Amino acid sequence: MKFRPLQDRVVIRRAESDTKSKGRIIIPDNAKEKPQEGEVIAVGQGARDEDGALVALKVKAGDLILFGKCSGTEVKIDGDDLLIMKKADIMGIIINKTVAAKKAA
Helix, strand or coil, X not given: CCCCCCCCEXXXXXXXXXXXXXXXXXXXXXXXXXXXXXXXXXXXXXXXXXXXXXXXXXXXXXXXXXXXXXXXXXXEECCEEEEEEEHHHEEEECCCHHHHHHHHC
C-alpha cells in the first residue's frame, strides 16, 4: 500500500463479520452489524503536545484493535475497503484473542 496517514491517524482493515448466526441462520448483508475490531495497516508519526514534542502512537502495523461503532472514515485504497481514524477513536489493543475467549468461557 502506498499511503501513509498524517499525525495521529491510523489506517485500519476492519475484521470480517460472520455470515451465520449461532443458530446457523444466514444473515443478509444489509442486516449484518459491522465488526468493531480490525487490523492496523499503517500509522502516522504522531501528534505534537503543548510543548511541541512529538508524541508517538502506542499502536503499530499488525496490531489487532478495538474501536467505536461510528469511528473513522471509510475509504477505498488500492481496491481495499479501509478505515482512517484518529488515535482517540481506538479503545484498545487486543493482546491475544484466543486467551480472552477462554477466560470468558
